[in-house]
Amino acid sequence: MAKKVKEIRVRLAPSPTGALHLGTARTALFNYLFAKKNKGKFILRIEDTDFERSKSEYEKEILQELNWLGIEWDEGPDVGGPFEPYRQSERIEIYKKYLEKLIEEKKAYYCFCSQEELEEMKNYYQSLGKAPKYSGKCANLSEKEAKKLIAERKPYVIRFKVPEKKVVFNDLIRGKIEFDASLFGDIVIAKNFLQPLYNFAAVVDDYEMKISHVIRGEDHLSNTPKQILLQKALGFDEVQYAHIPLILGSDRSKLSKRHGATAVSSFRKDGYLPEAICNFLSLLGWNPGDDREIFSLKLLIKEFSLEKIQKSGAVFNSARLDWINGFYIRNKKLSDLVELILPYWLNVGVIHETDFKNKYLCPAINEIVDDNYLKTIIQTYQTRIKKLSEIVFETDFFFKEIEYEKDLLKWKENSFEEIKKQIDNLIKILSEIKERDWNREEIEKAVLKEANKLTDRGAMLWPFRVALTGKKGSAGPVEISSILGKQKTIERLEKAVGKLGA
Numbered sequence: 001m002a003k004k005v006k007e008i009r010v011r012l013a014p015s016p017t018g019a020l021h022l023g024t025a026r027t028a029l030f031n032y033l034f035a036k037k038n039k040g041k042f043i044l045r046i047e048d049t050d051f052e053r054s055k056s057e058y059e060k061e062i063l064q065e066l067n068w069l070g071i072e073w074d075e076g077p078d079v080g081g082p083f084e085p086y087r088q089s090e091r092i093e094i095y096k097k098y099l100e101k102l103i104e105e106k107k108a109y110y111c112f113c114s115q116e117e118l119e120e121m122k123n124y125y126q127s128l129g130k131a132p133k134y135s136g137k138c139a140n141l142s143e144k145e146a147k148k149l150i151a152e153r154k155p156y157v158i159r160f161k162v163p164e165k166k167v168v169f170n171d172l173i174r175g176k177i178e179f180d181a182s183l184f185g186d187i188v189i190a191k192n193f194l195q196p197l198y199n200f201a202a203v204v205d206d207y208e209m210k211i212s213h214v215i216r217g218e219d220h221l222s223n224t225p226k227q228i229l230l231q232k233a234l235g236f237d238e239v240q241y242a243h244i245p246l247i248l249g250s251d252r253s254k255l256s257k258r259h260g261a262t263a264v265s266s267f268r269k270d271g272y273l274p275e276a277i278c279n280f281l282s283l284l285g286w287n288p289g290d291d292r293e294i295f296s297l298k299l300l301i302k303e304f305s306l307e308k309i310q311k312s313g314a315v316f317n318s319a320r321l322d323w324i325n326g327f328y329i330r331n332k333k334l335s336d337l338v339e340l341i342l343p344y345w346l347n348v349g350v351i352h353e354t355d356f357k358n359k360y361l362c363p364a365i366n367e368i369v370d371d372n373y374l375k376t377i378i379q380t381y382q383t384r385i386k387k388l389s390e391i392v393f394e395t396d397f398f399f400k401e402i403e404y405e406k407d408l409l410k411w412k413e414n415s416f417e418e419i420k421k422q423i424d425n426l427i428k429i430l431s432e433i434k435e436r437d438w439n440r441e442e443i444e445k446a447v448l449k450e451a452n453k454l455t456d457r458g459a460m461l462w463p464f465r466v467a468l469t470g471k472k473g474s475a476g477p478v479e480i481s482s483i484l485g486k487q488k489t490i491e492r493l494e495k496a497v498g499k500l501g502a
Ligand code: GLU
Pocket: 012, 013, 014, 015, 047, 202, 215, 216, 220
């Protein structure tokens, strides 16, 4: 008879004590990819046993951002599943049962030591030059003594009797790992029967939820031997572990707020696309074994494997993220990009909605613009922007009167007279183009005809750009003038002449 292959079941177990961090999103992604690749299940479990720090807003945000990233889970607090509930605060009875079992089997005990006593113990070990750990004092209390103290309402915690032995396991990324558990001392696994702590609750849930692989950040490596010992004590099956390398900042220290934004929501607000973030995160620690850099989720599912995850830390390179995001922006369907970009203009008030569909008020110049106009601007900038939010600054000159210093019009060593001459010439040739012929091709033909007569085309094209945009960098002046329209183009050129004459 063929051996029944155990179903692959992995989980993301975030604590809702803050926004969804990029590192957690990457852990989610790797778990998701591993599950999909192996036709397994990806479970979302909310670890909210820290009642003081856990907040439902954070849980909501975590789910929302994961959804936005397109990382879907098969079981979780919102979608349910066969091992409900998926929120630890709703599983207290389950943990209680296992805590009682450990106490009954004398694998765990009540500890009544006060903070002062624990502090003294710590100092004692330190004075001996040893790592501090719990002395095991309360392990020797008889059941009767413990019951008496409980009846007297003496505060206690529950400690697990950590076997004094070596724990060896095979990490799927890091290989053989060994810990000396005699250094741990007996660890606290619950504050009381209603308040289990992370290591204990996670072990119970991984078992109850039939988790086959725990894929998580390397910062959890030191928890693993404790969890393995707890599994053994409870008679649970072993799970496989894979600890993924940390994400590092450019100074090679663990990526944190010090390095800038780390919350997925900040990247979303800044205008990074979910497919770009997933693509970028996938390459933080994993590599396909060649130099490809663009991976859709579908392709990642096909190519992903734990064997291709590196052991060393993965440096967060924001230039790479921008490059990848730019790629996805360039490849977006224009109508989709318009949908994504409009909120940026609306949010900062560059345009306002009106009662008419597809018509917007542009308050700075008190004009109504239509969505075709906006669409053309977006199309012109689609290849230039690296993140959606850049549209606001890059294209501001379409929506307001521009301000700039006269010096900006200067091209290389050319005198102001020289520049004025070029602008006058532009006004002349552009005025000759009929309103109905005002399009990119015609403008380009006329402008290049003149510009090509010069030894340096920049002498005409540079002041042309500045006069229209007030900026050093922008899309080409021909494209811009075609969008701005004849009247505005000539007005802006005349304004430049005015500046130069002053
Ligand atoms: N609640 C833990 C965290 O948010 C989960 C660790 C684990 O995956 O076991 O870091």
